[in-house]
Amino acid sequence: MQKLLLLGDEAIAQGAIDAGLSGVYAYPGTPSTEITEYIQDSKIANERRIHSKWSSNEKTAMESALGMAYAGKRAMTCMKHVGLNVAADAFINAAITGVNGGFVVVAADDPSMHSSQNEQDSRVYGKFAMIPILEPVNQQEAYDMTYAAFEMSERFNVPVMIRITTRLAHSRAGVVRKELLAEKEVSLPKDPTQFVLLPSIARRNYKKLIETRPDLEKISMESPYNTYTDAPDRSLGIIACGIAHNYLMENFQDRELNHPVLKLSQYPMPRKDIERMVEECDKILVLEDGYPVIEELLKGYQEAGTPVTGRLDGTLPRDGELTPNIVANSLGFPFEEGADVPDLMVGRPPAMCKGCGHIDAYQALNIALEEHGPGRVFADIGCYTLGALPPYNAVNSCVDMGASITMAKGAADAGLLPAVAVIGDSTFTHSGMTGLLDAVNEKTPITVILSDNYTTGMTGGQDSQALGHLEQIIEGLGVEPEHIRVFKPTAANLDDMVNIIKEEFAYEGVSVIIPRRQCIQTLRNKSLVMKVKELGL
Amino acid sequence: MKSDIILAGVGGQGILSIAATIGMAAVDKDLNLKQAEVHGMSQRGGDVQSHLRVSSKPIASDLIPKGKADIILSVEPMESLRYLPYLSKTGWVVTNTTPFVNIPNYPEMDTVMAKIAEQPNHIAIDADKIAAEVATKRSSNIVMLGAASQFIDIEFEALEEGLRKIFERKGDAIVESNINALRAGRAAAEEILASRN
Numbered sequence: 264m265q266k267l268l269l270l271g272d273e274a275i276a277q278g279a280i281d282a283g284l285s286g287v288y289a290y291p292g293t294p295s296t297e298i299t300e301y302i303q304d305s306k307i308a309n310e311r312r313i314h315s316k317w318s319s320n321e322k323t324a325m326e327s328a329l330g331m332a333y334a335g336k337r338a339m340t341c342m343k344h345v346g347l348n349v350a351a352d353a354f355i356n357a358a359i360t361g362v363n364g365g366f367v368v369v370a371a372d373d374p375s376m377h378s379s380q381n382e383q384d385s386r387v388y389g390k391f392a393m394i395p396i397l398e399p400v401n402q403q404e405a406y407d408m409t410y411a412a413f414e415m416s417e418r419f420n421v422p423v424m425i426r427i428t429t430r431l432a433h434s435r436a437g438v439v440r441k442e443l444l445a446e447k448e449v450s451l452p453k454d455p456t457q458f459v460l461l462p463s464i465a466r467r468n469y470k471k472l473i474e475t476r477p478d479l480e481k482i483s484m485e486s487p488y489n490t491y492t493d494a495p496d497r498s499l500g501i502i503a504c505g506i507a508h509n510y511l512m513e514n515f516q517d518r519e520l521n522h523p524v525l526k527l528s529q530y531p532m533p534r535k536d537i538e539r540m541v542e543e544c545d546k547i548l549v550l551e552d553g554y555p556v557i558e559e560l561l562k563g564y565q566e567a568g569t570p571v572t573g574r575l576d577g578t579l580p581r582d583g584e585l586t587p588n589i590v591a592n593s594l595g596f597p598f599e600e601g602a603d604v605p606d607l608m609v610g611r612p613p614a615m616c617k618g619c620g621h622i623d624a625y626q627a628l629n630i631a632l633e634e635h636g637p638g639r640v641f642a643d644i645g646c647y648t649l650g651a652l653p654p655y656n657a658v659n660s661c662v663d664m665g666a667s668i669t670m671a672k673g674a675a676d677a678g679l680l681p682a683v684a685v686i687g688d689s690t691f692t693h694s695g696m697t698g699l700l701d702a703v704n705e706k707t708p709i710t711v712i713l714s715d716n717y718t719t720g721m722t723g724g725q726d727s728q729a730l731g732h733l734e735q736i737i738e739g740l741g742v743e744p745e746h747i748r749v750f751k752p753t754a755a756n757l758d759d760m761v762n763i764i765k766e767e768f769a770y771e772g773v774s775v776i777i778p779r780r781q782c783i784q785t786l787r788n789k790s791l792v793m794k795v796k797e798l799g800l
Numbered sequence: 801m802k803s804d805i806i807l808a809g810v811g812g813q814g815i816l817s818i819a820a821t822i823g824m825a826a827v828d829k830d831l832n833l834k835q836a837e838v839h840g841m842s843q844r845g846g847d848v849q850s851h852l853r854v855s856s857k858p859i860a861s862d863l864i865p866k867g868k869a870d871i872i873l874s875v876e877p878m879e880s881l882r883y884l885p886y887l888s889k890t891g892w893v894v895t896n897t898t899p900f901v902n903i904p905n906y907p908e909m910d911t912v913m914a915k916i917a918e919q920p921n922h923i924a925i926d927a928d929k930i931a932a933e934v935a936t937k938r939s940s941n942i943v944m945l946g947a948a949s950q951f952i953d954i955e956f957e958a959l960e961e962g963l964r965k966i967f968e969r970k971g972d973a974i975v976e977s978n979i980n981a982l983r984a985g986r987a988a989a990e991e992i993l994a995s996r997n
């Protein structure tokens with residue numbers, strides 16, 4: 264069969280489609296976005312009417328996917344690592360309910376924080392939920408593992424996690440497909456109480472989950488993705504998790520690999536392989552593209568036994584993604600770098616596009632705030648976060664999606680007035696709405712700048728759930744119509760904008776100001792342009 | 801064969817089309833390929849790079865190790881210098897000379913060009929100008945691919961074929977325009993090399 268040239272993300276998507284997927288549920292987030300986008304564009308997926316519309320946030324996505332799995336069909340949910348925090352309640356409990364149709368959770372981690380606020384390692388979550396985790400080393404494995412994951416989920420009655428990191432998500436390589444499977448029919452769980460997590464049932468389910476543990480360890484031992492390669496020089500044994508295995512092998516292109524290596528791509532850990540390495544090797548080096556999860560587990564708190572090295576003892580850097588050179592260092596291999604980066608080089612940080620409406624909104628906000636002083640703008644996550652950088656220096660926080668409104672509320676409660684929140688339309692429907700309700704219920708004096716560009720800009724212009732009914736939602740939450748102020752952010756409107764913002768600063772209750780102009784990167788998106796016209800926006 | 805190429809530029813400058821073209825050619829020739837791209841935040845006008853590895857043997861790492869790249873192919877002059885630590889001692893810097901200035905502290909052009917000229921193996925051409933002459937300005941990335949093509953271990957015809965496949969959905973005119981850009985870039989680089997000999 265012809266090889267397809269696919270990103271790691273796309274390989275996961277194709278693997279899911281070919282495994283008979285009936286629905287993907289997701290909220291965009293780098294580096295996971297392309298999984299769902301691939302399914303949205305896939306011909307087979309469209310013919311089969313596989314669900315692929317964006318969800319409002321990762322929690323709604325996770326729950327919808329679980330509902331589809333309840334109904335007997337194969338479902339997948341995809342998110343960036345921090346999205347799993349949002350969906351964590353549903354995620355952990357889905358391990359207790361178990362599944363009916365296969366249920367796959369893809370978590371895409373971002374070590375080195377290329378596009379994220381932290382570099383948390385989703386394997387910790389997988390372990391927490393006590394479910395199998397698959398960590399592919401390359402695009403073909405990403406495809407194959409996803410293809411097999413649904414069956415594994417059904418067989419062991421647990422969700423299965425696929426964990427990737429940025430490099431695999433956004434790297435392309437050839438992938439060979441397998442046979443396209445039929446979708447599952449709708450069916451009810453055999454036990455009608457399975458999904459009812461009343462304490463009595465939950466206790467029973469949890470015991471069952473614990474009981475699957477030995478089976479999961481057994482399939483990890485038998486897994487084709489976990490391989491133990493013995494070698495004569497047992498002064499050092501190497502455990503390479505997921506993509507770290509590539510960096511290890513890169514260092515042995517022109518050298519002989521004399522050390523035993525455990526390639527680890529399926530968890531829970533294959534106990535016998537680990538025991539063997541502990542027994543046979545004098546020292547163990549653990550390579551992980553993420554937190555030192557396995558290293559810590561092996562090391563424990565007692566410094567007795569086989570020494571374990573890795574990120575915790577400085578053999579590898581404690582943070583950041585791995586690279587072939589970092590791994591070379593940990594093995595004591597010298598390498599010759601090219602010329603130094605010349606001194607004239609300057610950084611080129613990301614910035615808002617020229618002509619972006621957020622810029623005009625910030626210009627007005629900065630002027631309106633002059634008389635009050637700095638330090639009172641709580642922003643959120645989106646392109647407008649870049650307003651934290653010069654020349655705008657307009658915002659003082661960016662923590663997690665939705666935190667703008669709630670942090671402004673807390674600051675206002677503390678007496679920091681005016682307190683301003685800056686949030687985008689997509690982030691608002693993701694997790695800003697509930698915080699706004701809190702503020703409305705207490706009539707907290709906050710001014711929310713809801714910068715509406717009809718899209719989810721930062722991640723590449725995906726649909727925004729707010730499109731066409733933003734004011735309705737805000738009014739529905741109880742904000743008084745006269746304090747919902749909409750305008751078009753342009754240089755020509757600067758004075759009007761400043762005046763409106765100042766007026767709302769003076770109001771001792773909740774105001775929502777909506778600067779509204781289409782994201783210029785989406786102007787070529789015909790269906791969005793049409794929709795905006797239809798809605799008369 | 802093996803070609804390890806760092807593609808460099810600024811978010812939005814089209815380095816992914818270069819990568820896709822080489823990738824298409826590599827797959828057609830049954831070569832192994834790994835291509836690490838940058839998506840996400842940096843695409844908003846930040847510096848972006850792609851590690852593109854093509855080989856007749858299996859490829860281990862998605863990232864090129866430092867000191868191992870055969871080519872830095874840059875669509876922007878300053879960006880061609882950002883990844884020098886990755887370039888092998890015998891590698892080539894092939895860069896566009898038209899700057900993309902979206903920062904207030906962009907260094908003096910003369911010093912940037914002088915630094916490029918200092919590199920033992922380099923080719924610098926004004927791809928924007930050539931693209932505007934033979935195709936459209938937007939094809940400057942493909943001009944740069946043409947300029948670098950003689951250092952990539954893939955036949956030129958295979959790259960042309962790759963371009964055809966990538967752009968075929970956009971119609972014959974666009975395909976031809978891009979092929980012109982590719983050829984013009986190749987010719988410009990050959991001319992520079994010939995003039996040095």
Ligand SMILES: Cc1ncc(C[n+]2csc(CCOP(=O)(O)OP(=O)(O)O)c2C)c(N)n1
Binds near residue numbers: 647718
């Ligand atoms: C929990 C979580 N999910 C997803 C993301 C990824 N993400 C960052 S910004 C953003 C889009 C924000 O869209 P919007 O608020 O409309 O602002 P815009 O970028 O359009 O200005 C997304 C999805 C994230 N950082 N955290």
Ligand code: SF4
Binds near residue numbers: 618620621721783785
């Ligand atoms: S992508 Fe859209 S929202 Fe983001 S900075 Fe550019 S114009 Fe603004």
